Amino acid sequence: MTQQDAAPGSGTHDGGQGDGPVPALRVEGLSRHFGSLKAVEDVSFKVRPGSRHAVIGPNGAGKSTLFALTAGALRATAGRVWLHGDDVTSLTEHARARRGLVRTFQHSSLFLRATARENVLLAVQRRHGVQAQPWRAVTRRSALVREADEVLDRLLLSHRSGQLAGALSHGERRQLEVAVALAAAPSVLLLDEPAAGMSPADTHAFQEIVLGLPPELTVLLVEHDLDLVFGVADHVTVLHLGRHLLTGLPAEVRASDEVQHAYLGAEDTSALFFEEQE
Numbered sequence: 098m099t100q101q102d103a104a105p106g107s108g109t110h111d112g113g114q115g116d117g118p119v120p121a122l123r124v125e126g127l128s129r130h131f132g133s134l135k136a137v138e139d140v141s142f143k144v145r146p147g148s149r150h151a152v153i154g155p156n157g158a159g160k161s162t163l164f165a166l167t168a169g170a171l172r173a174t175a176g177r178v179w180l181h182g183d184d185v186t187s188l189t190e191h192a193r194a195r196r197g198l199v200r201t202f203q204h205s206s207l208f209l210r211a212t213a214r215e216n217v218l219l220a221v222q223r224r225h226g227v228q229a230q231p232w233r234a235v236t237r238r239s240a241l242v243r244e245a246d247e248v249l250d251r252l253l254l255s256h257r258s259g260q261l262a263g264a265l266s267h268g269e270r271r272q273l274e275v276a277v278a279l280a281a282a283p284s285v286l287l288l289d290e291p292a293a294g295m296s297p298a299d300t301h302a303f304q305e306i307v308l309g310l311p312p313e314l315t316v317l318l319v320e321h322d323l324d325l326v327f328g329v330a331d332h333v334t335v336l337h338l339g340r341h342l343l344t345g346l347p348a349e350v351r352a353s354d355e356v357q358h359a360y361l362g363a364e365d366t367s368a369l370f371f372e373e374q375e
């Protein structure tokens with residue numbers, strides 16, 4: 098165990114900043130520069146416990162970089178991250194995951210030659226500290242397998258559990274990635290473009306899955322599909338050119354001139370964005 102694994106960040110317990118419940122997640126002054134490029138610059142916002150909180154913004158706005166900083170995969174140039182009130186800024190991604198902050202990856206991390214169930218079981222085993230190798234030796238009735246099957250069921254993948262991950266459709270694979278993340282029993286789940294490349298039908302099914310996740314689980318998702326965003330999110334944060342533009346209720350975000358300009362100045366997402374306003 099490294100010192101980072103053992104130490105609870107800087108030891109401060111100031112994630113709530115006063116009013117209301119302690120945020121599940123809070124970032125303050127978060128920045129990441131790549132040379133002269135300010136990919137993320139001085140971003141601050143809070144995510145309430147149990148929230149379905151979306152992060153949106155045009156391509157290159159800094160969304161994935163923000164997630165990498167939050168998850169601990171990238172070191173911040175400046176700023177801090179709190180998880181349930183604890184400062185986790187100095188913790189590794191692995192240590193943050195053990196504290197409940199788990200993300201899916203934009204590019205698949207599935208074992209394509211293992212079955213859907215084996216992929217989830219591997220994550221369940223990892224969480225329970227069970228040696229991963231002999232997964233085929235685990236009896237069908239074991240508690241770990243039951244746990245894996247419950248997660249597959251939640252992601253509407255029970256009927257595909259015996260299929261190789263490589264044989265699943267694109268949409269099913271994205272669902273399986275969420276299943277693998279859920280198997281780690283997160284309290285805060287970060288989803289980076291979970292619906293990327295999904296058909297409209299798969300995206301709609303995915304929306305139902307997100308809405309059906311346990312209410313105590315906090316979900317932060319980056320997504321370009323604004324129908325999905327406004328179909329699931331109770332709060333929305335908008336990034337633009339690395340900066341935080343606005344965090345608010347979906348209606349506030351839709352009504353914001355600043356947000357409209359950010360989108361109108363980018364690609365033709367405006368039509369999508371204003372679709373339901375008429």
Ligand SMILES: Nc1ncnc2c1ncn2[C@@H]1O[C@H](COP(=O)(O)OP(=O)(O)OP(=O)(O)O)[C@@H](O)[C@H]1O
Pocket residue numbers: 131134136154155156157158159160161162163
């Ligand atoms: N490792 C890196 N090195 C250099 N520049 C990077 C690196 N990662 C990201 N960037 C740059 O930082 C900016 C923000 O990138 P990021 O991937 O966070 O945007 P994004 O909002 O996720 O975009 P998209 O919607 O296209 O996924 C972009 O200009 C990108 O080119």
Ligand SMILES: [Mg+2]
Pocket residue numbers: 160161162
């Ligand atoms: Mg991205």
